[in-house]
Amino acid sequence: MMASNAVRRCTIFGWIFVLAMVLGSAQYACAKDDKAPYPSMAPLDQYLMGRDAEIAMARSAAPEAISRDAEILVLGQHGYETAVKGKNGFVCDVERSWMGPFEKNPEFWNPKVRGAGCYNPQAARSVLPIAYLRTKLALAGLSPAEIAEGIKAAYAKKELPPVEPGAMSFMMSKQTYLTDRGITSDGAHNMAHVMFFTALMDTANWGANLDNSPILLNPQFNGSPEPVEVYMVCTGAWSDGTPAPVS
Amino acid sequence: MSRKIIKTISLGSFVLVIALSPAWPTQAQESGALYERMAPIDQYLMTDRNTEIAFARTAAPESISRDAEVWVFGRHGYEAAVKGKNGWVCIVERSWMAPFDDPEFLNPDQRVPLCLNPPAARTHLPLTFKTTELAMAGQSKTQMFDSIKAAYDKNELPLPEPGSMCYMLSKQQFFSHRVGNGDPHLMFWFPQKDHQDWGADFPGSPIDIHQYSPQPITEFDISVSKWSDGTAAPAN
Numbered sequence: 001m002m003a004s005n006a007v008r009r010c011t012i013f014g015w016i017f018v019l020a021m022v023l024g025s026a027q028y029a030c031a032k033d034d035k036a037p038y039p040s041m042a043p044l045d046q047y048l049m050g051r052d053a054e055i056a057m058a059r060s061a062a063p064e065a066i067s068r069d070a071e072i073l074v075l076g077q078h079g080y081e082t083a084v085k086g087k088n089g090f091v092c093d094v095e096r097s098w099m100g101p102f103e104k105n106p107e108f109w110n111p112k113v114r115g116a117g118c119y120n121p122q123a124a125r126s127v128l129p130i131a132y133l134r135t136k137l138a139l140a141g142l143s144p145a146e147i148a149e150g151i152k153a154a155y156a157k158k159e160l161p162p163v164e165p166g167a168m169s170f171m172m173s174k175q176t177y178l179t180d181r182g183i184t185s186d187g188a189h190n191m192a193h194v195m196f197f198t199a200l201m202d203t204a205n206w207g208a209n210l211d212n213s214p215i216l217l218n219p220q221f222n223g224s225p226e227p228v229e230v231y232m233v234c235t236g237a238w239s240d241g242t243p244a245p246v247s
Numbered sequence: 248m249s250r251k252i253i254k255t256i257s258l259g260s261f262v263l264v265i266a267l268s269p270a271w272p273t274q275a276q277e278s279g280a281l282y283e284r285m286a287p288i289d290q291y292l293m294t295d296r297n298t299e300i301a302f303a304r305t306a307a308p309e310s311i312s313r314d315a316e317v318w319v320f321g322r323h324g325y326e327a328a329v330k331g332k333n334g335w336v337c338i339v340e341r342s343w344m345a346p347f348d349d350p351e352f353l354n355p356d357q358r359v360p361l362c363l364n365p366p367a368a369r370t371h372l373p374l375t376f377k378t379t380e381l382a383m384a385g386q387s388k389t390q391m392f393d394s395i396k397a398a399y400d401k402n403e404l405p406l407p408e409p410g411s412m413c414y415m416l417s418k419q420q421f422f423s424h425r426v427g428n429g430d431p432h433l434m435f436w437f438p439q440k441d442h443q444d445w446g447a448d449f450p451g452s453p454i455d456i457h458q459y460s461p462q463p464i465t466e467f468d469i470s471v472s473k474w475s476d477g478t479a480a481p482a483n
Contacts, residue, residue, distance in 0.1 A: 063451025089444060120444050165409040166443040172453075194453060194469070196435075198410055204333060205364050205410060212308035214416075214433065214471035233433065233469055235453040236482075 037180070038097070038109040041138065046111035047096050048075060055083050058092040062118035062170035063239050067092050070118055079136050089121035095131055098138040101219050102148040107179055116173035117195075123167035127197050129160050130226055152225035163228045167197040172239035192244035196231040206231055282342070282353040285382060288322060290355035291341050300328050303337040307362035307414035308475050312337050315362055318372075324379055334365035340375060343382040346459065347392050351423040353382075360417040366408035367436065373404055374462065396461035407436035407464060416475035430470040431480050439463045 049057070054074040059067040071086030073093040080093060097113035107113060119128050133154055137147040154160045176190040184191055200223050203209065208217040208231055218230040236244050293299040299319040304312035316331030318338040325338065342349075342357035351357065363371055377398060381391045398404045416431040437443045439458060445467050447456035455468040474480055 062446060063449055065449035065451055066446040090446065118446075120446060122443070166437055166441060166445070168445055170446065201410065205366070206412060207307065207311045207335075207364070207414065210308060210310035212310060212473065212475065212477045214431075214473065233471065236472060237451075237453065239451060241451050 037106055038111075041109050041141070042111040044077065044139070048077075049094065049114075051083060054094055057114065057116050057173060057175050058094050058118075060173040060175055060239050061092050061116035062090070062172060063241075066090055066170065067118050067239070071124075075135065077139075079139060080132055089124065090118050091124040091128055092116070092118040093128075093131065096135070096138075098134050098144075098147065099131060099220065101222070102144045102224060105144075108144050110180065112177055112180070114175065114177045115171065116176050118170045120166070120168050122164040123169050123197055126161045126164040127167050127169070127228065130221070130228070133160065148225050155225065155227065160226075163197045163199055165198075169195045169197075170239070171195060172235055172237070172244075174238045174240065174242070192235045192238050193232045194235060196233070198229045198231070200227045200229055203229065282351050285353050285385065286355040288383070292320065292322070293339070293358075296328060299339055302358065302417070302419060303339045303360050304362075305417035305419060305475050306337050306360035307335070307416060308477070311335055311414065312362050312475070316368075320379070324383060325376055334368065335362050336368040336372060337362040338372070338375065341379070341382075343378050343391070344375060345423075346457070347388055349423070351425070352388060354423060356421060357423060358419070358421050359415070360420055361413045361415055361434075363413045364411065367411040367413050370405045370407050370411055371413070371436065377404060392461055399461065399463055404462075406438040411436040414475070416471070416473070418474040418476065418478070431472075431474050432468050432470045435467045435469075437465045437467075439465050441465070443467070 051074055055072050058072050058074070059070070061067065062070070066088070067090065069086055069088040070084075070090035070092045071082060072084035073080040073091060074083040075094065075096065093116070095113075095115040095117060097107055097110040099115065100108055100113070102108070130151070133151060134147055137150045142150065151160070171194065172192045174190070174192075178190050180189065182188060195218065203217050206215050207213045208215045214233055216232045218232050220230045221228040222230070234244070238244050293302065296319050300317045303317050303319070304315065306312065307315070311333070312335070314331060314333040315329075315335035315337045316327060317329040318325045318336065319328040320339065320341065338361055340359045340361060342352055342354045344359070345352050345357070374395075378391065378395065381394050386394065395404070412433060412435045414433060418428065418431075420428055422429050440463065443465055445454050445456065446452050447454040447467055453469055457466045457468070458464075459466065470480075472480055472482075
């Protein structure tokens with residue numbers, strides 16, 4: 001392979017992931033309200049993990065060479081707290097379901113969701129604050145619409161920073177659980193990828209989601225309300241170097 | 248991975264593989280001597296304009312390149328061959344866009360198609376055109392290095408705009424005799440002064456970095472699984 005470790009395949013399944021996030025929710029939308037799988041926030045305990053397990057999972061988002069010196073956050077009763085101080089500017093955490101899209105997202109309160117990420121310094125400064133605020137508002141018992149309003153207001157008051165150029169993160173944890181739906185051919189609920197964060201722009205500027213493009217637009221933020229685009233490129237390898245599911 | 252250290256790609260494109268096999272020093276010496284001087288211009292040209300247009304477009308999926316502007320290399324430098332509609336520009340770069348320390352810097356066989364997104368078209372193409380002009384003027388590598396440095400020092404060449412990137416997914420791309428066709432990959436450019444940290448080149452990282460000189464540009468490369476035509480790239 002040319003550029004270090006294999007960054008392999010999963011374009012098709014990345015599409016499935018994106019489609020699952022955006023269009024797949026339609027299946028839930030069509031369902032009767034009383035069958036909505038996660039209509040409201042579950043008891044907080046269901047979202048919490050053991051501290052050591054959460055530290056280890058957060059670190060598994062990136063290769064050990066990066067995450068071993070990263071700051072590690074864990075979710076506590078009152079929000080994220082620093083569990084391990086870092087040395088290299090990267091910050092790793094395990095994000096919960098409320099980091100998903102606000103609209104047409106039936107899994108917004110899915111307590112099984114665990115998304116391990118390691119943010120580079122640019123993203124730690126300019127994207128991670130979104131996670132802090134969403135989490136704070138979620139733990140305060142707000143509805144998705146109220147959380148979205150809170151985020152919108154924070155941007156309006158410049159309490160949340162604009163995304164910095166070069167902001168990116170690793171999401172290469174084998175343990176991550178993104179959705180109840182299988183998003184790879186083997187039915188996994190996860191895929192190894194890196195994410196790039198930009199200010200809102202014409203997504204055609206990166207050729208995202210076009211036929212055969214390896215770049216996917218993740219609808220996670222997308223201006224609703226965060227003024228941030230999230231692009232994904234599959235890596236085809238987990239953080240431990242083993243091949244990620246492909247086809 | 249145990250037999251070779253894989254590094255980098257050029258600003259315009261070229262993956263530099265430093266092979267650690269016993270044959271490497273000999274190969275480097277030979278290719279370095281072989282490509283020390285510019286070959287006759289004909290050797291850098293493609294047989295016909297339409298072939299080069301089609302080749303340039305293979306850098307990106309057809310969904311992107313079909314509406315891109317396309318430039319071709321002629322006896323007097325690059326010229327616009329096809330007007331675009333989507334702000335992207337596809338071009339086949341030649342060996343002088345490789346790093347200055349590349350032993351195949353003037354290898355006339357090198358053909359590297361890129362499709363640049365709109366920010367990169369505005370900020371990378373001027374470097375391609377300038378470097379090509381210097382090569383065609385017969386400057387030595389040292390002279391070219393100094394000229395490019397001076398151009399950046401005087402702000403005659405732009406730094407990468409935020410979001411500058413390109414696709415290099417052509418199955419027919421040819422980097423060098425050592426590297427061959429390489430992998431399909433994406434490249435992202437930043438000013439070096441931004442001090443970007445993408446965790447590149449760490450063991451297990453899917454991202455490579457190249458710091459150019461004298462261009463004050465940082466390049467990140469990430470391999471992808473498929474060529475522009477949708478076929479799978481070999482998984483080495």
